[in-house]
Amino acid sequence: MSANSHPTLPPVRLHSDAELARDALGAPLFARAVRLARWAGPDTRVGVGGELATAQLPEAAAVLGLDAADADSAGYASQAWRVAVDTGLVDVTEPEDDGGEGDEERFGTAAPGEDLALVTGGAPGDVLDLWLAALDTVLADAAVPDLDDLVDALDAGGEIDFDRLDWNPGREADFLDEVLANLYLLTVTEGRSADEPVPLPVLAASIVVPDDMGEPTDAVLEQVSDAMMRLDDQFRQLEPIGLVEFRPVDEELMAETDGPLEPEAASAATAVDDEDVSRYGMVRLTPLGLYGIRARMLEAGVDAPAVGELAEKGADALLDAVSFYSESAAQAEIEQWLAGRELPAAAAELLAAARGDDEGGPLRRLRCQQALAPAGPEAEPAVRSVLDDPELGGLARVWLAERGVSDVPAPDPEMVFWLTVDTIAAQLAADGETEELPLLMETLTAHHTGFFDQVWRVEHPATAYVLEAMGRLHPDKKAAKEARKAAFKARSRRPA
Structure with missing residues (x-):
């Protein structure tokens, strides 16, 4: 008789497809991918994996309005190109294999893909499908270690030593999926505003700290600290696709701790006031992000209803x-x-x-x-x-x-008693044993002399269950005792 027996996420209130499609088109990374798709043409050169040739990155950055002098511009252009290719906004023809003859680097070509027309001519659902494909690419990138970690993991032969890196692609992807699922749950939980950001330490602790743990140990707090720093990097990558709004960990805070946060910082971050906790990072799913994470959960078989x-x-x-x-x-x-x-x-x-x-x-x-x-x-x-x-x-x-x-x-009296049992059974199923329920029980029974002498005979499948609850919760001790006796009678008359 409990809602816990029906595991499902709370329903989410989504914006309309038209509103979400506008948000998708306005997401900086997706917008850049669209601009590069329109720019692609006969002179565009790509490598073996469809990546944009290094020599073309400055031009691509200029198309995006990025400052060529900025060291990050090439990276932004490369990422936007990868999204354009992965979503079908761009079609690439990879270079032909020359059988190993010659030293000259060979390039393939690129052209706007058929799906580019959907950006302006498709339905909102078509735009959202393109955005979901872009999200898959960004999530895969976010699960990859940063460049410094990759460099540190190079062996003597210049190959990545994955054992030294301690990176498992599947594990990292699962970690990020779990984080986003928890963020989704925190967002749609009753009593919270969807606009209310979640402190990064709270989100990290929801993944790391076991549910049955009281005071976290130093070892667990260190894991929370490590998770916070991973999430700080990952949410920076997820913000441009429009999934989240993110306030990163305060750089001054990082400087104060001279690197990764100490376990004490992770512990303190959950106990300070709102202004201070924001220094440890704050994140919230955008309306588009709610749509995206729900779509991924539905694809994974999770029951995630929408109003x-x-x-x-x-x-x-x-x-x-x-x-x-x-x-x-x-x-x-x-x-x-x-x-x-x-x-x-x-x-x-x-x-x-x-x-x-x-x-x-x-x-x-x-x-x-x-x-x-x-x-x-x-x-x-x-x-x-x-x-x-x-x-x-x-x-x-x-x-x-x-x-x-x-x-x-x-x-008639039988209907009155039946309705009383049905009403209490419904309240128990809806909200459990709340503080208000004893008052409801007292109100429903106060006007009926000999209530418990008669109610145990009611032909309702929840009669014994309700009487047992009244025996625990009724505010009048005498009535509670009578309820327990009536529950015993109700149980006794039911066939085995």
Whole structure:
């Protein structure tokens, strides 16, 4: 009876495809790739791997408006070219193999690719597909050690000693995927604003520190420090593609520690005020970044829902899904579902989907009640039609009474007790044993003399479960004791 039995990520609120496509086109690295694709032509020379010839990098940098005197310009141009090639914005023809004869370096050619036309003539989804391909390239680059580490790992023959480098491509890619998944979860978690940045130490600790560890050891804090520095470098690379907004680790802080952060710094970074913690780096996923990471998780088989994706599905799929959403996310999804439907038919469909004596039934009925709460007189015929339904009659009476309808028939005692059990079961399934639940239990039982002498007989699959919870949580000790006795009776009468 717990939402934990249905593992899924909270639903994310995404911008429209048109807005996201505009963001993608505005991402600096993607925009550079598009400009180089338009520049590519008969005189463009490429190497064996499709990379831009070294002699052409200054011209490419100039096309991008970069300062040729800047030592980083060639690197920016090379990266943008690689993105253009990997996304299909550029088609390359690699140099032909001359069989090893001659010393002259041979070059291939390049030309704008067919997909370049999608940038201006395609649908927003086409642009986003190109951007996702660009993201794959950037993520692969971000998982590669920096140049200094590669140089340090060269052996006597000039080859990279991977054992010395301690770099495993698969492990690095998995690490970055896990980091981004955690950042996604922190972003969509209820109670946090999607615009609120995450401190880099918090993100690093979420990957490194075991969940069951109390006070981190110095060894673990050192791992957190190492992870922070890796992420500082990686997020610098991911920002130009529009995935994140990133405030790097303060250079003065690095100078103060004379290199990598000490374990004490990693520990202190989680305990200082907002102004200080920002010196250790802050990161947030952009709306485009949320879209991108969700797309990657969906491809990996992760259940990552988005608000609005149930709008075309039936009420049964809607209630099953939003049963495990937070109340606000469920309301947002329900509103979008109702927006495209005639209310009388929608109300009837919701009520029909809310029936069922399975474990999820109480929570479906709670979400159905939530969906019908703002409905006006148009929904009344559908609600009245279930007044005699043993599972929905109580819900219908509550809805009508809240609207001041005077001719609502009084429920029989069996329906009252059934509705009480169903309501508490739904609250337990939605939020667990909250601080507010004891007050709800007290309110529901206060007006019924001999409540526990009768409720254990209710034919509801959650009767014993609810009574056991009342035995633990009811604020009145006498009532709690009676609830435990009633739970025992309810368990005893159920067939083995």
